[in-house]
Amino acid sequence: MIYFYIISHVLGDFYLQSQELSDYKAVSRAGVRIHNIQYALAFMMVMILRIVILRNLSAILPDFILTLIFVSIHATIDIIKFRVTKTAYYKNIPYSKLDYKLKRDRFVESTRFDFFRKIAMNDIPSNDSKDKSSSSGRKPLAPITIFGIDQFCHLFSIVAISLLARNIYGYSFNPELSGYDFQVLLRMTLAILLVGKPANVLIVMLTERFDPKTTKIDEGLAGAGARMGTLERLLSLLFLSQNLVSGIAVVFTLKGIARYKKISEDAKFAEYFVIGTFTSLLIVFIVYLFIL
Template sequence: MLTSLLKMFIAHLLGDFVLQPKSWVEKRKTQIQYLFYHVGVHAALLILFFIQDLAGNWQNIVFLVAAHLAIDSIKIGVESRWSINPIRLFVIDQILHIASIVAIYFYWTPSALTDFIAQVDWNKVCLIIIALILVIFAIPIVIRVFFSKWQKEDAFHTKRAETLFDAGTVIGIMERLMILGFVLLGLNEGIGFLLAAKSIFRFGDLTNARDTKFTEYVMIGTLLSFGLGMLVAFGLKYCLSIL
């Protein structure tokens, strides 16, 4: 049955990311036939993957096709009525698609769900979730509060206006996630590589800016982000090791 799960995932990935032209994505917002074309591709892929046992899998195919049609229809409706961050909408859309695949898998193999729950170390899962919350949500707030005492300086606002909106926050989150991954995988040298790479990319900005305050801002932000990220990462690794 695990093979069936993998086939459903492959069909989803091919249908959503390989065999869906960009023009369909745009046109299906106003022309419903392109939505049906897209869903039809998914149906064809599922039939192709389960061609050897269609009699035993037709219910799965019908459910997944119907679920895909419903999820994409809701997404199009939401896009047309409300202004929502496209990245957030994309993530929610993919989570729902994956959830439908996992749901049908566990529906037909309930023992797999029971075995999975029994094998998971929920203490470790909770620790990892806490670390992710700290790295993604808490640390940016800490850094923002730390820099609040310089918010009134003109140079601070001028430089922020010259950059992409929230780009620094996104970069910080990505680098801390990478630090977390490096530490958990035992690749501590990766942290040095990451710091060196960021320094190289930033070197041109700092040289051209010839602005002491901007240089100090970048240095403090980088060191603070890396320091807090490493603190969380090594703390998580230690806690996982003693469980």
């Protein structure tokens, strides 16, 4: 069952959360509320899927209770993070109503749901002095530090409560349907999800300070770099799972060819490219070792 809950977390915290919402929730309580609604929806969808697969009606009540607990804990952690960090993601941008309005408007334009759009449009920035740029002299935590603490708290709570629930309810997931090993299927699903958007977010945070910021708009398609990174990690994970290590070399050779001109002309970009590539490959190895 732990894999199901972690998959729900990854879907709710990454795949259902756009970059616009991530930026908006860093400066607005309404953004935090919208994110937690989406997070709850992810858990509910996976819970329904789990019930359909298990076909065990007696597990519905404890499963629903656990889902409520996970969603509530996630909301609590996010609220605490918002109150503690506020503008930590924007260390060089003082909090202002203009900054708030910009992020809110970007989210409103990006969302497809009128319900979330109405929540954002009815949101009024707080006049509390604590919401303004910190003047306490304390250096804000780096985004990667906040991200690490945040994800550790979420994952630790999911694992700990899942194990506790299993001891209380005898709650485990080990069905044998049509001869398939669903534990392997769940691990593979989780691994594929992890090397996608979560890996992209982590790589950006880890390598941002090495970015030479020299890429011009007309030098590539918007979002192509992130998509290439996702594909390279998916292919690498596939090759590793089939013990075809040589296939990984082919993937990264093709990636190098695609960036050859920029690498040969810009030494700083070449270093940034190598750091990003090695980080991406390291994430694949970690996911393979600990998940698969």
